[in-house]
Amino acid sequence: MGRSDVRPSRSSPLAWGVLGLWLLVVVLALPLAGQLGESTEDEGVDYLPASAESTEVARLTELLPGGDTTDLLLVAQRPGGLTAEDRALVERRLERIDALFDVAAGDPAAAGVVSGDGGTALHPFSLGELGEEEQGQAVGEIRELIADPPQGLTLALGGPGALGVDAEAVFESIDVTLMLATAGIVAVLLVLTYRSPLLWLLPLFAVGVAAVAAMALVNGLVSWFDLTVTTMSSSIMTVLIFGAGTDYALLLVARYREELRRLPGAGEAMAAALRGCGPALLASSGTVSLGLLCLTFADLNSSSGLGPVGAVGVLCALAVMVTLLPALLVLLGRRVFWPLVPRHGESRATGRDTFFARLGSSISRRPVTVLVGGTLLLGALALGTFRLPGPLAEQDNFTETPASVRAMELVADAFPERSGQPIAVLADADHAQEVREAALATDGVAEAEAGREGGGWREIQVFATDPPESEGEQATVDALRERLAELPEAKALVGGPTAQTMDLADTASHDQRLVIPLVLTVVLLVLAVLLRALVAPLLLLAAVVASWGAAMGLGGLVFGPVLGFEGLDAQVPLLSFVFCVALGVDYGIFLMHRMREEALNGADTRTAALDALRTTGGVIASAGVVLAATFCVLAGMPMVVMAEMGFVVAVGVLLDTFLVRTYLVTSASWLLGRRVWWPGPLGRRPAAPGQRAAVDAVPAGAGPRGDAG
Template identity: 65%
Template sequence: MGPVTEVRRAAGRGGPEGPEQDGPSPPGNKNVRRAVPWAVIALWVLVLVIALPFAGKLGGVTRDEAVDYLPGSADSTRVQELVEKLPGGDTVDAILVHHRDSGLTAADRAAAREQVAEIAGKYDLTGGDAVPRTVPSEDRTTLMTPFSIAGLPDEKAQIEAVTDIREQLGEAPEGLSIEVGGSGALQADADEVFESIDGTLMMGTAAVVAVLLILTYRSPVLWLVPLVVVGVAAVSSMAVIYGLVQGFDLTVTSMSSSVMTVLIFGAGTDYALLLVARYREELRRHERPYDAMSAALRGCGPAILASSGTVALGLLCLLAADLNSSSGLGPVGAVGVVCALAAMMTLLPAILVLLGRRVFWPLVPVHGAEQQQRRSLFAMMGTSASRRPATVLVTGTLLLGALALGMFSLPGPVKQEDTFTNKPESVSALETLGAAYPGASSQPITVLAQTPQADEVARRARTTEGVANVEKGRSGGGWTEFSVFAEDAQESEGEKDAIRALRSGLHEVPGADALVGGPSAQQLDLEQTNSDDRKIVIPLVLLAVLLILIALLRSLTAPLVLVAAVIASWGAAMGLGGLVFEPLFGFSGLDPGLPLLTFVFLVALGVDYGIFLMHRMREESLKGADVPEAAVTALRTTGGVIASAGIVLAATFCVLATMPMVMMVEMGFVIAVGVLLDTFLVRTYLVTSVSLLLRRWVWWPGKLFRRDSARVPASGDG
């Protein structure tokens, strides 16, 4: 494209297709220019008409049951699946908590007995028709009544049961608190949060993107075009995901649906920014918008394709994860990126071509006008890096390394009650129980065993170290259920040790096929599975990204530099998280899946900006520029749009940080910080400095390296 561009600049004409100003174009060319954009828009209108009904159904197939967030091969997952097949189906474990700071009165106790009896009379409680046992605290301030409801067909009915019980309890007398806690209540509160997320997240993300596009384009119309196209991509992706759920039983959780929304808006807007910037540049060289858009697509199309391919392939690597929520997130996110790519590479160009130059008003690019070579911020950055590249590289690397040390301050695994940023009733109930029954577990560990060996399993469980009590539950389908209570508080190290001891001992019972599950065991399995998944998925992501970069840049050195750069950004962002999560945000735990998911997103998304920069640098090198000149030119021409894209992407993930779930806040923070570090420090200074130091070796062993080697004498700087 280099020689053609030079001819156009010199002659003010459109290249091999003939004059752009002198005389009319052939009728066939005019007809093509008019027909193609309209045909593309008509096709997308048809897609939208078909997609809208299915997109609206996605919320109905989104699943947030415990098994959807569990590892596929873990004991706790099998327990969760098997208890649904026992008589009465899956159970809802809940705890009724009555508390008065000054001590419970006789009237309080009478009211508690009456309420417990009402619950037992209305619902099928495990253990028959007996009223659940109420346990008073030693200080006489609290009554704890654990119960399990059976016979509820699905998650929706279980949540409705908890909600109904809360409403049935009514308003407590002054000074008395009546709360429903336990895993069932936690699930009900989580469901309420997830229900509020979808609409809020979509509107919030759209508003953020709209504001940033208005500030970027300074046009009353242009900002609306990418926003509309992103909306079309979002609807299309929702319809495709719904089809995958119906056809392949794909697991879609509220978290993966939320991340997909943010990803479509963030990545899609990034592609739009890059394309529109190149289109504006080409409009100064071409009279007709159609020709300018064709040149823009040829110029930045490969970079956008490689960028989206990197993100999609990186996300698809999550399919190798054992954790159901992670493996489901992979294809959901990949579909979103592909739909965003398709819309931005077809629908956006078609609309822009039909609207013509006037869409840029009041800053309309004039054909034949030279672009003003202003002393931009990024030109100054490139110049400063070129003066002392080694100093810049060492300083930047030391800064990132210092930030990464904050990873040693990251909090431990988050507990169930700490998954919310606010304090719902279920969490408040757990805190009350923790204060009134110090060191005791109010949440059972579920054990399943083959019925013929049930008595031996129960005996072994009772003699296991760390176990306080064992209660026999239901039997059916050849299995028997037990509720095991640990001596230590739930999710404490003591309870974890008891779970490990149970698994070790019960697995030795011949023919029992004993399984240990329940909420605490699920958390333990989540920690282990996420650790195992990191060892598999991270190498796959790095390999996939490297292969795409090698194919695009025709080099081994440049891809290795870019991958090392994004890993450094991720480490620094995680380190910053370690410095602020607990001291500033008050988060006492880290979601076990955070390191893996943020790594995948930051490597895949962060490489985007490296692709934009290095692809333009390679383009300038193909025109004959040496590496230092190409690096500075690439930074000057793409720095502004990369900065805008980085700010947009970071801002969209910041919307996640406004959600009332700790996992989403942590993910939004780490990805947003990582993107900003990558945009303004790593990409601008460090990658440019490395390129200046390596010179032609940055293209090794490609043809650009060989070409420059032929130019340099044997005594050259190499």
């Protein structure tokens, strides 16, 4: 071909218009996108079930006098017993704290609570109402005051206020780290995929535009509909935009490259590429978005808020990848692919020597062996779910233990006879004494102290005899709820960290029973409409559910024994299921849509299955690696819930990309033949005499060439 093959195509007014429109969107959206961080809410109540009893306690407690105080606990410990000098030092530090800060409750310089062996002393106190930034500064200054104690003496700051500050510090570190790490990984993978000094920049730029637009839209949803957006949901949105957006770009660019070899102009090649892969992209984004929107039916606040946030991210990624990216590619012409410029009229690599062609040939020779072997492997991996750890306690939700959690661990070790954190009970103020007496008479209760009063409610702090969030304390919570239910006039509510963990587990179980069938139904309907069949969608659904089960099983083998996680966050099973199914089925959509296209063009189903694997294998493998890599970034975040979910989704995507989609779906399609399209027209159409037949020989006993059935 001549030099005209590498010259940019004639500038398209439509392409320039699309580019200008998106630049205007970015200019308008940037200020709103920058405000999203201020709209995120990471209070404990934002991660609790909307209708749970413990959530109601948390809300009402904030309204009581002193509900906005910063509750802290200074812990002093020396093995072998605190000395007189230790006590004097602690008293001076506490007096300094009292002088510097507005101490709203508790006498910092009081003797405190001393353990039975005399080695540990607790000094609880509360600071007055402080803003989030002021609270962080106060905790930081107090930690500086108690730093560098004498050798052998340990001083630590704990309590809900310190734990909240440490959690907020973790949340603040997530956004920027996640964005930079995800962009870096995607950039490296795009360079390796395209092997071009320019082409990789276009999808990355488009993803950045999608991220800005999505953050601005989500910030608008917060203002217009009072949507709850947590750091976790905004982080997952970022991962989805980069992962799904890059996947869409890979599929579009691969098809565009094909069409550039077939057609002379960049504009007409792009139009053909959009016609060819557009339905698959729409079905893919629709599947993910609708699957995520099913989460709005969840009772857990953080899960229900994640649904629309994630859907906005995916739809913005789709909008950019089918408008802005095509415009950029058309304006730059063929030379954007340099040095591997696709030339009009050159043949593409369609021979049998390509990796996925050889893979398809091996599958066609032993389809039953491949299908049975792969299924058994997934089943074996899924057995690891029996090794999944129990519920994750609040203090264990960090991959690196913060100072406040270490302080509470000292308390738990020094006072094994009682819980170091109270079970919060709220009751009608007129019946508070009756409730306190009933609590004291409940098995497992060590103490019950009347607390603050306001708005007709009285707070009662109940201390269990068992350690925090242990099975024993959970039994005490159940017993309290049963006992206080016998006093309906008291309107007593039981909350606190342990009750929240229990309510989270119950709500997560309820949400799974509700949302999982809904997701499966929605995905099945989308697939049925796209593929005009029922068997193929059921096959794809079964495959992705199996890959999710195997990924959860691997999590059971890794979370505790390898990573040292103390529990499984209650949100992980449901959220990972939605992502594994909705995202994993994408690759089945790309494969099956191309397979159906080949069948409509005259190939029998078996030939279509092998052609689809050969033509889409490379791009889908690249897309799977990119998506898994973005979720691996999530797995590296400092919160256990993100690490666990990132691990499960990344492993699930890789299993779906390299095992389920490549081997199981292809071998099952080969064995089913045209029955895979039942009850659609392709499933009823007999093989025509001149129809292209399978190119690979089938061994004896494997069935005839061409369509089965």
